[in-house]
Amino acid sequence: MDIGLMHRLIWLIPLLPLAGAALNGLLGRKFRFSEKLIGGIAVGSIALSxxxxxxxxxxxxxxxxxxxxxxxxxxxxxxxxxxxxxxGAVNITQGSLERMSVAIEEESRRKLAEIPPGQGTNPTLIGVAVADNPRSSLLDVEWSYQLDALSSIFMLVVTGVGLCIFVFATGYMHGDPGFYRFF
Structure with a gap:
């Protein structure tokens, strides 16, 4: 894989430790994984991340x-x-489009009130609508990852410190009966 396109794989960074924890937590006790294997899976997933x-x-x-x-x-x-x-479709009730619509309606009412009585036979309120300005919009909340200068620093700090913690914890938890649960 081209190293220049590695930033496209940032979605794997949180998934690798999650997969390691799920593997150790769900299968560690059932299949009686050794401490070395559990520690290797835990440290390996964080190291890969x-x-x-x-x-x-x-x-x-x-x-x-x-x-x-x-x-x-x-x-x-x-x-x-x-x-x-x-x-799906969501009504627009606030924002610049709604304020513009309210302002146009208020201005039309003001101009209509300025017309002297009897000048027009049947005054009507004319609303101005823009064809490409729908009163509703589609709202889809998406989940995606963003990489910028700040998130780059945090990514390196969190995964780097996490790796140090996991390396230390494998030695510290040696001999504990719940070793598989810790990772």
Whole structure:
């Protein structure tokens, strides 16, 4: 795989430790995994996550396809996008479009009130509508990952410190009967 495109795999960074914890927690006791295997799965998943973080930050800022300082969002190129809440049509009740509509309506009422009585036979209120300005919009809450300068720093710090903690904890928890639960 091209190291310049590693930032597209940032969605794996939180999933690797989750998969390691699920493997140890669900199968560790049932299949009586040894402490070495449990520690290897735990430390290995965090280490892979840290290495992937380093590669993603390098490809984001320094690689052949670097996009620094622009943020990279996984949904922009189809790398990872998950529609979390499909909302459908939602009425627009606030915001600049609604304020503009209310302002136009108030101005029409004011101009209509300025017309002297008897000048028009049947005055009517004329509303102005814009054809491409619908009163409803689609709302889909998406889940995607973003890589920018701040998230790059946090990714490296969290996975790096997590790796140090897991290496220390494998030695500290040695001999504990609930070793598989800890990881």
């Amino acid at each position: 840290f290495l992937l973080s380093v590669a993603a930050v390098y490809s984001y800022g320094f690689g052949s396809h670097a996009i620094w300082p622009n943020p990279y969002v996984t949904s922009q190129d189809g790398a990872f996008k998950f529609t979390w809440i499909p909302g």
